[in-house]
Amino acid sequence: MTALSTTSHPATSAARRRVLDAAVDAFAEKGFGGTGTRDITERAGRSPAALYVHYESKEALLHEASLLGHRGALDCLNRAYAASDDPAERLQVMVHDFSQWHLDNAKLARVVQYELHALSPAHRAEVVALRRTFQQLMVTALEAGVSAGRFDVPDVPGTARALLSLCIDLVRWFDPAISRDPKKVARLNADLARRMVQTKGAGR
Amino acid sequence: MTALSTTSHPATSAARRRVLDAAVDAFAEKGFGGTGTRDITERAGRSPAALYVHYESKEALLHEASLLGHRGALDCLNRAYAASDDPAERLQVMVHDFSQWHLDNAKLARVVQYELHALSPAHRAEVVALRRTFQQLMVTALEAGVSAGRFDVPDVPGTARALLSLCIDLVRWFDPAISRDPKKVARLNADLARRMVQTKGAGR
DNA sequence: GTCTATATGTTGATAGAC
């Protein structure tokens, strides 16, 4: 399985994608600073110079991976948000699908989350801005439930942060080669989300 | 504030501590692979050779930091576990204090959590073994509540994992220089933990 | 677009004076 299989860019050449894919694997395994450009090109089955045919620098690889990862996760969360008008149902789907996305893209998500420091200041600012939209979307979803009298959430921004934490932190420990039940994990997170907002009158 | 101020080792020399402290700061900021030995010794106000007077290698610094961090966090969780016999009260204290520890030691905890891959196989195995005890302690705390009929927790290991996630993931985004209300965050996590186990008959 | 060969700086770690 390639690291980016579910989030590929159609307009990208196969060789370019292959280098990016190799870079994400290497960064996830050894960190950005611990990965040499030779690690990347060897994994991609190319010479050391091949990297610079497709990318300006090692940092450019991390930049593209970061954009790809954040956009993929954001698309997922947006689709889940639109899946239902019912606040309780919607929150369940959001937490479930966002968890599932992180389980399915654990390597990419790990790089994106833990190697932010290695981006140039401009690229980092770009990614940080993207990140705020996750929090905003979750806040909106919680506020809808509170307004409708369906959720009891005293601290909306804090609870939004906690719900995102629950999903994102999966990539810290989850290993698809070892762990056997990703679907169960996503279901559990959705169930815990329901409890955290104490949905009134919903199915117990 | 030094990165290890709350978890220092009394038998350690001041110079040695100063190097370790500098290393944790640098690792937290730039990653293990992105940090040079000169970054560390410059932060410590020493020459490049000073590192090797006190440590065998750069990896030895990460190893010591990892042990220090895990032991500090485990001590915290153990103390919280022993703080009460009441399952609900105990869980609240555990999540609150464990959250607080991670907020107080965000840099050290980040290094310990995110740079595991840079440890030698033997050192990594040592740390992984230490990690299991956190999960075990949380499982025990949940089982006590379930047995007493105070908690409704269908998936005990999964919920234990989620509770630890909620605390540990704080270090991914928390920045003491920016964020203003660590105490509120710890209180919120404890409150969310209470909701997640749906304590019956406790103060709503 | 791929390669081999290489330029140039930096890396982790050591030697040996004080």
Next chain:
DNA sequence: GTCTATCAACATATAGAC
């Protein structure tokens, strides 16, 4: 226990042939 000086290996990135 600290320093200055240094080594050999490695890093990122480029030149130029095919």
